[in-house]
Amino acid sequence: MDKLRKHIEDVVPISDGEFDFVKPFFTYKRVKKHQYLTQEGDTVTFEYLILSGVFRMFYLDSEGKEYIVQFAGENWWMADYQAYFKEKKATLHIVCMEDAEVLCLNLHGRETLSAELHKMEHFFRAKLTNGYVALQRRIISLLASTPQQRYEEFGQLYPHLMQKIPKKYIAEYLGVSRETLSRLYSNRVTQ
Amino acid sequence: MDKLRKHIEDVVPISDGEFDFVKPFFTYKRVKKHQYLTQEGDTVTFEYLILSGVFRMFYLDSEGKEYIVQFAGENWWMADYQAYFKEKKATLHIVCMEDAEVLCLNLHGRETLSAELHKMEHFFRAKLTNGYVALQRRIISLLASTPQQRYEEFGQLYPHLMQKIPKKYIAEYLGVSRETLSRLYSNRVTQ
DNA sequence: TCAAAAGTGTGATCCGCGTCACACTTTTTC
DNA sequence: GAAAAAGTGTGACGCGGATCACACTTTTGA
Numbered sequence: 001m002d003k004l005r006k007h008i009e010d011v012v013p014i015s016d017g018e019f020d021f022v023k024p025f026f027t028y029k030r031v032k033k034h035q036y037l038t039q040e041g042d043t044v045t046f047e048y049l050i051l052s053g054v055f056r057m058f059y060l061d062s063e064g065k066e067y068i069v070q071f072a073g074e075n076w077w078m079a080d081y082q083a084y085f086k087e088k089k090a091t092l093h094i095v096c097m098e099d100a101e102v103l104c105l106n107l108h109g110r111e112t113l114s115a116e117l118h119k120m121e122h123f124f125r126a127k128l129t130n131g132y133v134a135l136q137r138r139i140i141s142l143l144a145s146t147p148q149q150r151y152e153e154f155g156q157l158y159p160h161l162m163q164k165i166p167k168k169y170i171a172e173y174l175g176v177s178r179e180t181l182s183r184l185y186s187n188r189v190t191q
Numbered sequence: 192m193d194k195l196r197k198h199i200e201d202v203v204p205i206s207d208g209e210f211d212f213v214k215p216f217f218t219y220k221r222v223k224k225h226q227y228l229t230q231e232g233d234t235v236t237f238e239y240l241i242l243s244g245v246f247r248m249f250y251l252d253s254e255g256k257e258y259i260v261q262f263a264g265e266n267w268w269m270a271d272y273q274a275y276f277k278e279k280k281a282t283l284h285i286v287c288m289e290d291a292e293v294l295c296l297n298l299h300g301r302e303t304l305s306a307e308l309h310k311m312e313h314f315f316r317a318k319l320t321n322g323y324v325a326l327q328r329r330i331i332s333l334l335a336s337t338p339q340q341r342y343e344e345f346g347q348l349y350p351h352l353m354q355k356i357p358k359k360y361i362a363e364y365l366g367v368s369r370e371t372l373s374r375l376y377s378n379r380v381t382q
Numbered sequence: 383t384c385a386a387a388a389g390t391g392t393g394a395t396c397c398g399c400g401t402c403a404c405a406c407t408t409t410t411t412c
Numbered sequence: 413g414a415a416a417a418a419g420t421g422t423g424a425c426g427c428g429g430a431t432c433a434c435a436c437t438t439t440t441g442a
Binding site: 059061065067068069081082085086114115118121122124125128129131132133135136137138139140142143144175 | 250252256258259260272273276277305306309312313315316319320322323324326327328329330331333334335366
């Protein structure tokens with residue numbers, strides 16, 4: 001729970017009393033590699049704050065192809081937010097790629113925290129603001145950049161993920177085939 | 192200003208007194224077709240709530256090609272948020288496509304409103320939540336759908352924009368060339 | 383520890399879509 | 413209301429990247 005407090009205080013300082021109020025809304029959970037947090041069709045009860053480990057969230061099309069919406073490591077929040085906020089069934093999958101620990105928060109908890117503690121509403125707004133800007137940047141990148149450029153942008157933005165995540169998933173994130181991505185950087189030095 | 196109050200109260204009810212506090216943070220502005228609200232390199236002082244009219248926001252690459260990040264009509268908020276929040280220079284352009292009226296809010300105003308009035312922080316969080324989910328859906332669409340499907344999805348999501356916006360801009364939004372988009376729906380009936 | 387699973391590189395082929403080009407229509411603008 | 417600007421359809425052509433196929437390497441897990 002120390003990590004949670006630190007995570008919140010990166011945005012707003014809170015008192016011991018306030019943190020005592022916040023704590024019980026979160027539940028701790030260990031997750032093993034390959035384990036699913038969410039599958040298409042599930043009821044999405046929780047969003048997750050990742051304390052350690054790595055996850056991928058992806059959309060699965062009718063042919064069984066994966067399209068990665070997001071990777072998430074330490075201090076990232078993740079959920080099928082469409083389903084979570086609107087209380088619909090999940091359309092995305094979330095899978096653990098590296099043994100992990102997470103904190104779970106349900107929608108009622110999020111809304112109660114926001115309503116009761118102005119600071120927490122501020123915290124969530126700040127997180128959303130960053131997330132919104134990041135998604136917008138990704139859209140621009142998908143529209144305007146070549147696969148080559150997108151790969152480089154990804155490397156600059158997430159150098160640590162670049163190392164520990166298999167290239168095939170990075171390809172799925174960038175919207176290129178595995179093979180094309182492979183050719184991109186094998187040609188890079190020579191040209 | 193009536194519209195503003197109604198817009199806010201779609202999310203949270205507020206008292207007359209509260210609205211009197213909110214009002215002065217907004218300034219009214221008329222905008223004519225072809226007029227820019229923001230250009231690449233500008234300092235982004237304001238975000239805009241659109242009362243009437245239509246805008247497009249786009250990224251312009253080094254070859255002069257446009258990539259549309261967002262359209263916005265009545266009751267939409269719009270700004271180069273990356274620049275606005277981080278107080279950097281704009282990388283996007285915002286152009287009026289149909290004579291418009293907007294309300295302008297600067298970052299200081301947004302933050303003051305959020306800090307002083309919990310309800311307003313809640314309002315902004317609610318807006319961001321919706322925006323976040325919408326952007327995520329668009330990313331999935333860009334990754335997983337064919338141009339054909341994306342065109343249909345766009346039509347379902349924004350039927351009114353579909354009518355009043357020239358197809359060439361819709362193509363730029365979908366990430367296809369104008370010509371390809373044109374061929375998509377000329378072939379649609381026959382196959 | 384060793385078999386199975388997952389990840390990766392690379393050749394061959396194919397096709398969707400971008401690009402260029404041009405004619406035609408519609409809308410703007412003064 | 414005429415000239416200019418903007419939007420649109422469609423043909424020809426070529427390329428970037430998807431797909432399929434296979435060999436090889438690395439990681440995983442009973």
